[in-house]
Amino acid sequence: MSQRNRLASGGRIDRSRTLKFTFDGHAFEGHPGDTLASALIANGERLVGRSFKYHRPRGIVTSGPEEPCALVQLRAGARQEPNTRATVAELFDGLVATSQNRWPSLAVDIASINSLVGRFLPAGFYYKTFMWPASFWEKVYEPLIRRAAGLGKAAMEPDPDEYETVHAHCDVLVVGSGAAGLAAARAAGAAGARVILAEQDFEMGGGLLLEPQHEAWRRSMLEALSAIPDVRLLPRTSVFGFYEHDVLGAIERVSDHLPVPPDHQVRQRRWTIRARQTVLATGATERPIAFPNNDRPGVMLASAAMTYARRFGVAAGERAIVFANNDGGYESAFALQDAGVAVAAIIDVRNKAKGADAARDRGIVVRLGSEVTNVHGGRSVSGATIRSRNGGGERTIDGDLLCVAGGWNPAVYLASHTRARLRWDGGLSAFLPGTPVQAERSAGTAAGVFGIARCAADGAKAGLEAASAAGFRDSKAFDLPAPDGGDADPKVEAFWEVKAKGKSFVDLQNDVTADDIRLAHREGYTHIEHAKRYTTHSMATDQGRTSGLLGSAVLAEARGETVQKVGMPTYRPYVTPVSWGGFAGREAGHHLAPVRRTPLHHWHIRNHGIFLETGLWLRPLYYSATRETGWDPILREARAVRQNVGICDVSTLGKIDIQGRDAGTFLDRLYTNTFSTLAVGKARYGLMLREDGMVFDDGTTSRLSETRYLMTTTTAKAAEVLAHMEFLHQTVWPELDVRTCTVTDQWAQMSVAGPKARLALQGCVEGLDLGNEAFPFMGVGDARIAGCPVRLYRVSFSGEMAYEVATPAGYGERVWEAILEAGKPQGIVPYGLEALGLLRIEKGHVAGPELNGQTTAKDLGFEKMMKKKGDFIGRVSAERPALVSPDRPRLVGIRAVDPSFEKRLRGGAHLVEKPDSKKSLGWATSITRSVELERWLGLAMIRQGPERIGQRLYATYPLKNEVVEVEICSPHHVDPENLRVRA
């Protein structure tokens, strides 16, 4: 029969609509308002998973996010999602769920043999067993453990859904929407504060959802909250972390309850919330008691059984046995009885109980001073063995549901994240939040307050205080629920474990027993943090929400100390598991990082540029409309530059505008060489050091007027150089009159290089005489091209006669195309990053591989650029003995002796004296095929490099077993006299 455990009435589900779903291939039905767990229970499904270590059969234990056992796999294909708690998965029509950690099937699980050999799998088993030999770890042990443990399986296809991360600010954040949370939000909202109310459930109300008599109040509160414009209600939103400076993280499951997210909507949204004040109304979770076989499907927290009856209209069993150490168990028992579930007995460890008479009046057998010593049944509970704690024999009770009421763990997790210490409450036998460290306060059950009316009053007070602390002091009264007098006494007998033979589980998710914790203690892991890690207690995805304190209590007994003294393991984010999608948000695939496009980007796309990511930039490596392969397009472009003329987009170079009376002085202190003497209208190559004496950056800087310079930096260091300049000006030399700002984005810049560069430009430049005398090497001048303003710099990276043409970015394409058109007779071609690199290596110009942060000016042959007079950054440190040692590797050129491309050189190759030598003299930094010399060549850092010019060495690359004979030469393979750039 479908939904055989569904009650005829009651609960918050919509019986008028039916939702179909499958579990392990079997078709079932449920209703809107169900979770997967409540629908499975309605259909009589008990066995929903196998445990992590022993593969023991497991059922549904809780009704909320603290669920340790009912982890299932949801959906299929690309949306397949492992390790989802069935207790929070909202049912939708067509949901496909499967159990996990079982093979070949849930009912018959071969690995459950672990359960029989369980005594060989004690705490620390993995540490002890899989220690050696070390080589076994990767190949044998780890795959074995992984297959055995397994849990769910992630989808192998890309996630088709979208996720986003959003920012929020509020005056008061309220976490949890039970009576305390609703009242806090209302009080703060009415005071005028901006409020965010986050609730992990899909329905607002928390414990109120179990209290039909307070339904009208719940509704009126939600209506009132919805009517306040500055109150934002976020259902399906778990606050997972409370970070420093009152920043909290939350995950909103926007579309998890739908088969597919609606159009233009995300699956999940991660919130970063900056809250001036926070009210933590996070409630409490019931905790288990350890006794033998307390993990059998059908052993459930008493409050969960009550929740299934009251909220979901399902009977979790037909005949319940309740095992309690506090009055909460009686409330659950009565709720079950009211729902038509037979209550076989209440087993109460206490000798006196307030609820005992009422229970007996209801015809329920109450056994005071008793305990459960065993659970019968394998895949489902069939009964329990009980005994009196005061002596006497054991007896057996039949029942298919064993409800455990072990007391309450207030949800102190978020408060603990702030480093607030916990406070022990002897009456509740539980830890409560201590003195707040950040701007937060706990309210309601999270603060140890029990009962709807008391929680609401506590919440209202907390909300008002929070609003007031955030500067909102209006207070508007609203109705609170009247005390109904029926609230159970929250006092809990500090009873944690039944001492009887068998596996008494403390941590159900990680299969940690009370004996495991005692073993850890015996082996010296007596600190709670050590015992936790040794046993894996409270380290599973449920973070020990139900079991954490129980584990501490077992350890406390072993240590002979109080639980208070032992304490709890530190709570850290995340309170609840958060999907990777939620963390990544939009930053996945093509949106991993924003793309920085040069003003010529779309020209490159239209003209077959093949792009490379360099930082955030996309730059064309080369252009190829045909099917050129390998080096062909690169060599073609580089030859064009050496023989005719080429044009390259260099807009990515950093450009910094520097103005002020002291601009020249400032530059003199930044660069190793002098700029205050540079003539207006001229450019100069400059070298910057770091304060430790290493080379920082290089580039050409031009003087535009007496008080204005334009600096260019390398593409990679643009941001760093500006920050460096701002640091020095603002903190070291504030007396200098100088102002700086980036103008990198203002200009499209292109290098026109080659022996025919002047000819090509003369065809399009207006207003500037490009003749060598009028506009010599290192000249700077303004002109127009195609009607657009341009600035020309006669500088060269390729070693050819070259001009850099800068134009305001919006004119970039027009100017670029005009130059291409004008250069047609000269055979102009666009060239990319690869040819640019080839040309600069041939010329011996340094770049990133040489300016690697470990080279000095002297290492690179720039010692003459170190001015003798005046201070500059790095001047003193550069003279340290180790940095001027003649043994340092220094820059030279290397060339393959073989004049062909047969045996390739590689960057990173070591230079050695004999082919089989292991003694490295240095390494190759940049390598290319040469169009000028038709062989492999490059740059290298070699000890006593300049002294070795003319020698032959071997470039060895052991990873590929390559050894190439090379000749050491000047780094300037091309035009060492520098005649071409001045032509």
Add this chain to the structure above:
Amino acid sequence: MLRINCPFCGIRDEAEFKFGGDASVKRPPADAGAEAFYLYAYERDNPKGWYVEWWHHVAGCRQWLKVVRHTVTHDIAQVAKAGDAVSVPQS
């Protein structure tokens, strides 16, 4: 995530800033010698407790700020302009 109260822009996220290291060291005068520059370039305290450090409001007003931060709790006692003096709490 730190929230830094920029004296110019107000309270802003750490993401707008870049860390700039110990703000208690001063660049020595040009003639201070190799040892002074060695200490300036390399020697740093790594205190458990209050620390005065540079933060550059790089995605904001581009000012270098002195931040007095507790290295254990992340509490920030003071944020000052580059040229202003800061006081470090005793505890």
Add this chain to the structure above:
Amino acid sequence: MSAPERLSPFGPEFTPGRHGASGGSPVTLAERKVDIVQVMAGRGGDAAAASAVGSVLPGPGKAEIAGSSMTVWIQPSGWLVIRPRAEEGALARTLASAAGDSVAVVDQGHGRSVLRLSGPKAGDALAKGSRVDLHARAFPPGSAATTSIDHMTVTIVKVDASTFDLVLPGNFSEAFVDWLRMAAAEFGYEIGRPA
């Protein structure tokens, strides 16, 4: 001689049209055709800068808005002067000659772009990525803040209750719109004509 028409930094796909969710009032995105000049006063140069700009220079966190012109505080003694687009480079030249040596004037007319975001949901779309609080109480019209949105440095100017001008780094203009398209999709958005 006036320069030819420039290419939009927002790229070829930023063409008028409606996208994302339908119904309701869309968020409107439009390029503003403006001149932008960065003004940085040296010590004692604020008065000269104010006189050259011809208006009160706003303090931290503020923008002085007059019709389609605005002056936006971006750093101590530093502002962006934004005016409807006129002759290439003219605004920078005029300001430079009026302000004199104590003020650095830098043309950023191509180095920055201005995107106008408007509509009842404009603030909601922008707030998703804004680390700065954009709530009316914290950020009334006339407020300005430079912050980081999706790793890009953006200056947000609140023009009126439902209108924001975003000053973007020119080379990130397209990337920013990529982000904004995603943020605004659930509300629906419309790309308007440059104005």
